[in-house]
Amino acid sequence: MQWNDIVGHEQIISNLRTMLETDHLPHALLFFGMEGIGKALTAKMLAMALLCNAKNRPCGECPSCQAFIKGTHPDFFLLEPDGKTVKMIKIEQLRQMQADISLAPYLSDKRVVIIDGADKINETAANALLKTLEEPVGNIYFILTANNKEKVLATILSRCVNIYFSLLDNEAVMNILQKKEIAAGAASKLADLSGGSIRQALTLYENNGLENRDMAFKFLKDVFIYSDENIWQITDVLLKFKREQLNEWIFYLQMFWRDMIILYNKDNIKLYNSDMNDELIEQKYIWNLQQIFMAVEYSQIAEQRLMSNADMRLIIEEFILKLRNLK
Ligand SMILES: [Zn+2]
CATH class of the missing domain: 3.40.50.300 (P-loop containing nucleotide triphosphate hydrolases)
Known part of the structure; x- marks a missing residue:
């Protein structure tokens, strides 16, 4: 020491x-x-x-x-x-x-x-x-x-x-992550998502946070064209998640929507997913503002219901169904 x-x-x-x-x-x-x-x-x-x-x-x-x-x-x-x-x-x-x-x-x-x-x-x-x-x-x-x-x-x-x-700046968080032998590419993304907390960065790393985020983005891209069968399949996958990971998955969706609102408003605020700027701009052509606001609201309802003892399958299916029907 x-x-x-x-x-x-x-x-x-x-x-x-x-x-x-x-x-x-x-x-x-x-x-x-x-x-x-x-x-x-x-x-x-x-x-x-x-x-x-x-x-x-x-x-x-x-x-x-x-x-x-x-x-x-x-x-x-x-x-x-x-x-x-x-x-x-x-x-x-x-x-x-x-x-x-x-x-x-x-x-x-x-x-x-x-x-x-x-x-x-x-x-x-x-x-x-x-x-x-x-x-x-x-x-x-x-x-x-x-x-x-x-x-x-x-x-x-x-x-x-x-x-x-x-808070630590990105460079400091990256330094610590690299000392822990996390590859530079992943360290840089984790640092971006850490909000300046090394503990947050490590939690993301340990929970496969980056993979989880990729999955959330794929979901966001595809949800409007999901068939009923697709919805059952993705629900099955999500049901295998630990509660913590499921909350995180919803959190990532919310951060994508938040970033899209920032892009719509042309606010001069740093995107949470700043590494995905181009992909998010593409999504702006698919999601209008009204849909985004509704989606955020649905996600908050799902989040709350997940804290209760209600049936998880029901909560997730309903959440995804409501999102798809926004189209
Ligand atoms: Zn001494």
């Missing part, structure tokens, strides 16, 4: 390192910004550096760094949301942390606590955290992360120095 492993956020990293070296790092920090852009990674790197006593921190070799890498550092505490259905940071986790930090540090001269999900903390636990932030024991640093700053208790926000992590 090195500072260089973090892609993007150069200014933040540089500021943090300067504060670290000049011993001006605030004792409570909150990193906020979209999910999957490197907040937790930066928090961990900073924690490792804080605990290391070498000149060039983190050195990666001293007993403290070694323990940190192994995940056994006695002066480092990581709290993450926990639970089977709704993941939250609970009061028990807070109490355990409070008990742990009341003892003297073992390996370093300080302790570091990361709360990875300060926006996913129930009220009792949040109040306990607030108390710990207000009355810290000994030399201790708190690094909080939150995807959704609005969901963090205002009193906690005001106790921390808030640092905003912006």
